[in-house]
Amino acid sequence: MSKVKVGWVGMGRMGYPMAERLVKAGYDVYIWNRTRSKAEPLAAKGATLVDSPRDLAHVDVLGTMVSTGKDVEQVYFGPEGVLSGNETPAIFLDCSSIAVDHSAALRARLAERGAELVASPVSGNGKCVKAGKLSAVVSGPRAAFDRVEPIIATIAGNGVSYVGEGELARFCKIAHNVFLGVVTQNLAEITVLAEKAGVPRRAFLDFMNNSVMGSIFTRYKTNALVNLDWTTTFTPELLRKDLDLGLSSARALDVPMPVTAATREALQAHFGAATLKDDPEAYLQMDFAAILETVALGAGLKLESENSPYPTGLEVPQAAE
Incomplete structure (x- = not known):
């Protein structure tokens, strides 16, 4: 010990x-x-x-x-x-x-x-x-x-x-969370695109997870996106903070980041969409993956839970509990 x-x-x-x-x-x-x-x-x-x-x-x-x-x-x-x-x-x-x-x-x-x-x-x-x-x-x-x-x-x-x-680790973390925001926004967009074309979210995301584009992140977020489970792991406000840190660093280092800038503005739309909820403040304390609902709103699509549990890949072995 x-x-x-x-x-x-x-x-x-x-x-x-x-x-x-x-x-x-x-x-x-x-x-x-x-x-x-x-x-x-x-x-x-x-x-x-x-x-x-x-x-x-x-x-x-x-x-x-x-x-x-x-x-x-x-x-x-x-x-x-x-x-x-x-x-x-x-x-x-x-x-x-x-x-x-x-x-x-x-x-x-x-x-x-x-x-x-x-x-x-x-x-x-x-x-x-x-x-x-x-x-x-x-x-x-x-x-x-x-x-x-x-x-x-x-x-x-x-x-x-x-x-x-x-502070090199800080730059790495900022870059990481910028990627988190960009991937999540685009994952929400393509999931809504596939669903509006008629593909169930679970089927589409399972395909993505098993493809070369799948990752630990896409797999463990699939259950949330399929079942509209916004149990908080990371809030939209914290993600917005990190996108702002990334854009600030980019300006200081003269690095163009147009995709990050677009993602930041897309995320801001989620804060506006929250005002349509009964309790906007509580909604914004839910998980950032709820941006799926904002993307769907823009597409004129009403989401429903598919009630189909999906393995996250993060299940803790019984002995580790």
């Missing part, structure tokens, strides 16, 4: 199962979450629940999986932040998706405290974490990465890719 002390902030759809894997692997895990009740189940499984981020200052590695750069900054440097006292963890491991500039600024501030930042954004959702199919892209000081690689590998069972120093 490892004696490395790992602090973890973020008990959301991604953060909880990531920290849970560390607990199951035998790490000494200390956790905090803004909503305490979300962290309590993991405390019952062996993690130590603390009262504030400041109480995590004694750990060797401080991990974070939160929504925005501002959230990361608050956890690190807020009034009750990890660094609000005199102790400093040696390595800060951030798995969040944040802007490159914000990450660089956090890295510089941490260096003033003698700490190193390892950026390790991930690819996948909570089900991927549980099934051992999450992957991670990492950048930062090589020596620091070498120290935390076993921790990252425990979280990301599908592979860890070290891409270099500084």
Whole structure:
């Protein structure tokens, strides 16, 4: 059993199962979450629940999986932040998706405290974490990465890719989520096209999954698209944020990205379509795959669940539960 002390902030759809894997692997895990009740189940499984981020200052590695750069900054440097006292963890491991500039600024501030930042954004959702199919892209000081690689590998069972120093992993994650948005938008469009021509969604998507164009992503989203199951894995608002980050980076680096720009505007239409729902705010907290309904609306097609469960490929083996 490892004696490395790992602090973890973020008990959301991604953060909880990531920290849970560390607990199951035998790490000494200390956790905090803004909503305490979300962290309590993991405390019952062996993690130590603390009262504030400041109480995590004694750990060797401080991990974070939160929504925005501002959230990361608050956890690190807020009034009750990890660094609000005199102790400093040696390595800060951030798995969040944040802007490159914000990450660089956090890295510089941490260096003033003698700490190193390892950026390790991930690819996948909570089900991927549980099934051992999450992957991670990492950048930062090589020596620091070498120290935390076993921790990252425990979280990301599908592979860890070290891409270099500084914020390079942030660029990779931004590019990844841009692709996520583009693929999802186009997958929705072609699925609606096929259905309007008379092809059931399940039949069409099964063909796509078994073709050279199929992927882990298209397969695990098929059940949602077939059965109109918008159980949240990632919200439209978070996807919009990432598309904006991609376009901002593209402008800074003089890279034309017309397909991304078109996808961003198509996604914006989903926010408008949400106003037609009884509870627009709640609808926009549902999964981003619900853009299928917006595409169908534009095509004059009313979708119905096909009530036909489809294997996601992310089923967790019974022994891993």
